[in-house]
Amino acid sequence: MTTITPEATTTQVYHVFIRATPERIWNAITKPEFTEQYFHGVRMELRDGRRWSSLTDGRAWDEAIIEEDPPHRLVHEWLSGYDPELAAEEPSRVTWQIEPRGDGMCLLTVVHDRLEGAPKTAGSVAGEGWMFVLSNLKTFLETGRPLT
């Protein structure tokens, strides 16, 4: 068990550099056949102004898309539909930003904010929560298979 625990704040910012084009990263975060490989098995797709999430056990939920600018920027509501206790909290917001940084590399920035009304969600996604997803996404794009 780690002795270091990052603080669960109401604005959380995560960065990762990935060897991939903006288009490949965009597809990996918006196409269900990719998200299910690294995002805890959740299939996610963008349709009719909403982001639809589903798991093979039948759990499903959807969130409003606030901004969609492929392949650089996606902003959507966040509801923790995978967990009834977290799902009862107020919606928060997630921003994905993809910036090319030369050498075939991009900087992916995820901001999870407006978490004031969702303290349990804030605690659950903090630190390891988001960094597991982003580490897994990076490994998937760079090696062709997920981390675990």
Place this chain on the structure above:
Amino acid sequence: MSAPAATASTYQVYQVFIRATPEAIWEAITDPRFTERYFYGTRMEVTAERRRVFSPEDPTMTGDDPVFEYDPPRRLVHGWRSKWNPEMAAEEPSRVTWEIEPRDDGTCLLTLVHDQLEGAPKTAEGVAGPGWMFVLSGLKTLLETGEPLA
């Protein structure tokens, strides 16, 4: 459009999951043959006493900082001074902690804490967010693919 800036706090925490053994990660952060492939080309030699930094390409990229804790392959704590930038180099030293935690699935969680930055505000800003995450992203790519990120 630029990304939102991370707050340059005096206690910064970065985490990344890596598909590698603790021993491989330890070697990658303490052996100059590895560090020069992801840490801005710098060769870092770490012993139980000192962490020495040297760059064959750039003579300003040098450093020699004390090692406070040396517990291979789990935990390394050392001093930090940003010698490559005169303004930052004039600031007070800060501290960096590397913690390697193996998981059951063949991965490790690497946590890096850069703290005691109260006397080094420019360094705090320089290393924040993408600064450290460029290094940790490069380390992960090197260990998982055998090739540097950039």
